[in-house]
Amino acid sequence: MRVVTISATYGTAGNVIGPAVAGRLGVPFLDRAIPDAVAEELGCTLEEALAHDDRAEHGLGRLLSGAMRLPTVTFGGIDIYFPGAMPLPAEDFVAHTERVIRQIARGQGGVFLGRAGALVLADHPGALHVRLDAPVKRRILQTAVLSGVTERQARKLVEDNDRARAAYVRHFYRADPASAILYHLVIDSTSIPINTCVEMIVTASTALS
Numbered sequence: 001m002r003v004v005t006i007s008a009t010y011g012t013a014g015n016v017i018g019p020a021v022a023g024r025l026g027v028p029f030l031d032r033a034i035p036d037a038v039a040e041e042l043g044c045t046l047e048e049a050l051a052h053d054d055r056a057e058h059g060l061g062r063l064l065s066g067a068m069r070l071p072t073v074t075f076g077g078i079d080i081y082f083p084g085a086m087p088l089p090a091e092d093f094v095a096h097t098e099r100v101i102r103q104i105a106r107g108q109g110g111v112f113l114g115r116a117g118a119l120v121l122a123d124h125p126g127a128l129h130v131r132l133d134a135p136v137k138r139r140i141l142q143t144a145v146l147s148g149v150t151e152r153q154a155r156k157l158v159e160d161n162d163r164a165r166a167a168y169v170r171h172f173y174r175a176d177p178a179s180a181i182l183y184h185l186v187i188d189s190t191s192i193p194i195n196t197c198v199e200m201i202v203t204a205s206t207a208l209s
Contacts, residue, residue, distance in 0.1 A: 001109025005117030011139030052093035
């Protein structure tokens with residue numbers, strides 16, 4: 001089955017390109033379904049799983065990056081906030097997230113957005129790893145247009161999300177998510193039309209499989 005991981009900085013349309021690629025390849029698009037599966041596997045609430053997810057609005061990446069200033073507890077030498085009593089340490093949630101990703105990749109394949117997919121599935125046969133990135137200024141402009149917010153608001157969205165997602169990968173994987181050596185393709189999806197980006201990814205995935 002086809003497997004594609006997409007690491008997308010904010011404002012690069014990962015949530016548009018990912019589903020389009022999945023549709024072309026005939027495999028599921030995996031984003032919100034991952035914390036859903038983790039919650040079911042652990043027997044916890046979705047809110048608890050999202051609190052440890054790197055793409056959630058109030059997820060662990062934001063806490064690790066210091067983007068949220070809330071009451072804290074100590075975890076791994078870092079003071080972070082957890083909403084409510086967590087049944088398992090953050091490392092266990094991350095480990096279960098990895099297991100869910102690997103199980104789905106081995107079973108039905110899919111297009112995985114975020115959650116350090118390129119590192120989790122680095123050794124998966126035939127998996128294509130993609131990075132969507134672009135200069136900050138263009139990502140801010142694209143966010144403002146697509147989200148209907150001011151440029152100032154768009155800048156905050158871009159900066160907060162970038163910082164959070166990078167913090168998650170650096171903390172748990174000791175890696176820089178912007179490093180090109182993690183990916184087969186690095187695409188500027190603010191300059192290259194979305195349809196072309198989709199075509200490039202589909203073609204590359206087909207070539208690897």
